[in-house]
Amino acid sequence: MLSPLSEVALGLKLLMGVDSNIKLEELYRLCKLVADISGFPIPLNKPIVGANVFNIESAQSAQWTSKAEEGYLSYPFAFDLVGHPEPRIILSKKSGPYNLDLKFKELGLDIPRERYPEILGRIYEVSLQKRGAVSDEEFLEILQDLGLYRYKQEDLMRA
Numbered sequence: 001m002l003s004p005l006s007e008v009a010l011g012l013k014l015l016m017g018v019d020s021n022i023k024l025e026e027l028y029r030l031c032k033l034v035a036d037i038s039g040f041p042i043p044l045n046k047p048i049v050g051a052n053v054f055n056i057e058s059a060q061s062a063q064w065t066s067k068a069e070e071g072y073l074s075y076p077f078a079f080d081l082v083g084h085p086e087p088r089i090i091l092s093k094k095s096g097p098y099n100l101d102l103k104f105k106e107l108g109l110d111i112p113r114e115r116y117p118e119i120l121g122r123i124y125e126v127s128l129q130k131r132g133a134v135s136d137e138e139f140l141e142i143l144q145d146l147g148l149y150r151y152k153q154e155d156l157m158r159a
Contacts, residue, residue, distance in 0.1 A: 054087040059096025
């Protein structure tokens, strides 16, 4: 049986302290390159290199992340160790107040916490309707519908 290079190399480094001379910070890019060339996509939840591995969607992982000093205490290793893109804050039916804290910080918005239950209720409804996560554009529309935000031109460019 073959073992994935990323898992073996990272395990050697983190669990056994063995330097394999593999450039760990290139693992994500290498795996994407191989996937593109071979035509076999990387599963989204593939350990270490999957696109969704560092996404923060559940209320629990958002709480851990927001309470961690460096933001990645909730993971066994830092995303940049393997060249992974920065974690994304995902809003869905699984979200809680800490997801909103992180998303508002990311977007540079200041919304009162007493409005969170109403916002989370709308996120839950939209997420169930579309059977998936709420995009940033949909989130800003929710805030606008609730009278908490007004679109600006740069927001339309970002969404």
